Amino acid sequence: SQQGEEDPQALSIQEGENATMNCSYKTSINNLQWYRQNSGRGLVHLILIRSNEREKHSGRLRVTLDTSKKSSSLLITASRAADTASYFCATTRSNTGKLIFGQGTTLQVKP
Amino acid sequence: GAVVSQHPSRVICKSGTSVKIECRSLDFQATTMFWYRQFPKQSLMLMATSNEGSKATYEQGVEKDKFLINHASLTLSTLTVTSAHPEDSSFYICSARDLVAGNTGELFFGEGSRLTVL
Numbered sequence: 081s082q083q084g085e086e087d088p089q090a091l092s093i094q095e096g097e098n099a100t101m102n103c104s105y106k107t108s109i110n111n112l113q114w115y116r117q118n119s120g121r122g123l124v125h126l127i128l129i130r131s132n133e134r135e136k137h138s139g140r141l142r143v144t145l146d147t148s149k150k151s152s153s154l155l156i157t158a159s160r161a162a163d164t165a166s167y168f169c170a171t172t173r174s175n176t177g178k179l180i181f182g183q184g185t186t187l188q189v190k191p
Numbered sequence: 192g193a194v195v196s197q198h199p200s201r202v203i204c205k206s207g208t209s210v211k212i213e214c215r216s217l218d219f220q221a222t223t224m225f226w227y228r229q230f231p232k233q234s235l236m237l238m239a240t241s242n243e244g245s246k247a248t249y250e251q252g253v254e255k256d257k258f259l260i261n262h263a264s265l266t267l268s269t270l271t272v273t274s275a276h277p278e279d280s281s282f283y284i285c286s287a288r289d290l291v292a293g294n295t296g297e298l299f300f301g302e303g304s305r306l307t308v309l
Contacts, residue, residue, distance in 0.1 A: 120282075122284060122300050122302035123235075123284070123300040125299075128297060177288070178225065179286065183233075186232075
């Protein structure tokens with residue numbers, strides 16, 4: 081399979097709560113990225129973390145990367161209804177430059 | 192950020208016809224572009240890597256004669272779905288990487304093209 085795995089597949093929370101999504105991958109990577117996709121739309125790049133980084137912040141987003149476990153997490157703090165979307169992790173293969181996507185997490189934030 | 196434009200955003204065609212989708216990098220040059228397909232409620236699956244001036248490389252299970260890719264310039268790649276059938280109905284998304292960013296720089300995505308085959 082091309083893809084890594086993400087969990088949970090679906091997450092429903094109340095506005096103001098934090099949302100955590102996890103991603104696992106299989107091969108060695110150069111970097112890992114998180115994207116958001118609103119229904120039927122294109123992708124929005126959220127954050128990139130390089131293989132030699134362990135944590136990165138961007139606004140309400142916090143990403144961690146554990147290369148020994150081949151896993152990453154995305155934390156969205158103080159969620160808003162507008163955060164409702166699908167979230168995908170994607171890894172860049174070191175040797176090919178290909179970007180391979182995880183299966184995604186569908187997040188619903190209830191107002 | 193850099194802009195990637197896809198056209199058309201939506202297309203409906205009859206079974207058996209061919210459909211061409213264009214992917215353009217508007218403010219940067221891209222030697223490599225990637226084509227993805229996304230079925231409803233699923234993730235993006237990489238179909239092929241489009242290389243400027245050479246043949247595309249296809250992922251396992253993707254028919255190269257079915258999905259023709261041409262990367263004629265540093266700013267344009269086209270995907271032609273030949274003899275389209277209803278099962279080809281999907282959301283097709285292209286992405287491009289600025290050539291100066293090397294093999295692992297950020298990819299920029301088009302807005303996608305929704306193909307419906309009747």
